[in-house]
Every structure is written in C-alpha cells, then in structure tokens.
C-alpha cells in the first residue's frame with residue numbers, strides 16, 4: 001500500500017490520483033529512472049572531460 005505524498009492517506013497501487021485530496025500519485029520507479037539517467041550523463045561528461053585532459057597532457 002502506498003501513501004499520498006500530499007496528505008499522507010493510503011492510496012491503492014493502481015490509483016493515479018489520491019482519493020482524499022486529489023493530488024497526483026507519483027511512482028518512485030520513474031524518479032529512480034530519471035535519477036539514474038542524470039547520474040549516467042554526469043559520469044559521461046566527467047569521462048569525456050578526463051579523456052580531453054588526458055589527450056591534452058599527452059600531446060603537450
């Protein structure tokens with residue numbers, strides 16, 4: 001059983017909106033996926049930066 005983030009009342013798993021306050025129920029799995037995507041893109045950026053610095057140091 002999930003709980004509403006807004007009013008903390010219990011909501012059914014297949015409910016998209018809270019029956020008490022009408023607040024939209026957000027699934028945690030979606031948030032985790034977005035966070036993972038953000039973390040991966042940051043790691044990729046850091047990797048590219050490291051590669052750039054490494055190649056700069058080698059050529060110098």
Ligand SMILES: [Zn+2]
Pocket residue numbers: 004005006007008009018019020021022023
């Ligand atoms: Zn609610």
